[in-house]
Amino acid sequence: MVWLKYTPSSLDDDPAPVMLGPGADPARKERRVNGVLTAVRGLLSYAVSVGEAPRSVLGQIYELADSRDLPVEAQGEDSGLTYRLRAVHRSQEPEAEVDRASDEELVAMFLECRNARDRLIVLLLGRVGLRRGQAAGLHRSDCHLLPDSRALGCDYSGAHLHVRRRENSNRAWSKSKQAWTQPLDFLVVQAFDQYIDERHEVLGAGGSDFLLVNLFREPLGAPMPPDALGELFERLSQRAGLSRKVGPHMARRAFGSNVADAGGSADEVQALLGQTHPESPRPYLIPDRARLREAIERVPSPRSLHGTVEK
DSSP states (O other), X not given: OHHHHHSOSSOOSOSSOOOXXXXXXXXXXXXHHHHHHHHHHHHHHHHHHTTSSOTHHHHXXXXXXXXXXXXXXXXXSOOSOOEEEEESOOOOOOOOOOOOOOHHHHHHHHHXXXXXXXXXXXXXXXXXXXXXXXXXXXXXXXXXXXXXXXXXXXXXXXXXXXXXXXXXXXXXXXXXXXOEEEEOOHHHHHHHHHHHHHHHHHHTTOXXXXXXXXXXXXXXXXXXXXXXXXXHHHHHHHHTTOSSOOOHHHHHHHHHHHHHHTTOOHHHHHHHTTOOSTTTTGGGOOOOHHHHHHHHHHSOOHHHHHOOOOO
């Protein structure tokens, strides 16, 4: 594990290169080290299964245990003896920092947008909660902005989007397997109207069926790739003079957290984020600090519970 962490993949032609160790800059991070170890364990396990390596190898890379030490309820209906493997060698990965964009950051970025399309993108991620791949994969036919969509063959009332997973030429991809309908508020509808006017002024009735397309660079009318949305957020963070780079997924977390802060229930947050498992929204729920302060202030003091404390 020390060799994996500190030894670079290619060494100089020196026949006796100096082996680096603790104190030097790591050549690989913990996640990469664990990935290599997983591949090695898989290779050795396969070698044992086909008789190319002795079974004793498994004892060197795994802790072996059997089902006899499990509670009866966890052993299942099959009473036969089964074995469990736990990796011996694994590097401790640092816990990834999860944060949301603040409303102040999103507003500052919105005000730095130089066109209607970029303003719509900020709202699609920060106020609708789409992933950048979902936003870049929207087609114009997915956007139903009229109060009554029955003329379009849709029974969902009010302005909304249909978020679907499909193969797209710009490699935009919805992580959610299940399609869902996302309602829109008046601010997003207004941004749509302004963008449609801007797009028509540049392209007329032409351009791709994708919603978000190139308007200010060649090839005009081509769909924007998901990476372009990330680059836009990076530029807006710099223009707004923010102390950190606000990424597209931080805007999505802000949306989920704002729905919860506004009193939205767990199932509402889950549905609006397009997630199917009840536990999936949990990483997105990062309460606003002001709401945490209000929660503390709502806790009654000992004086209100027991009356005035006599000195």
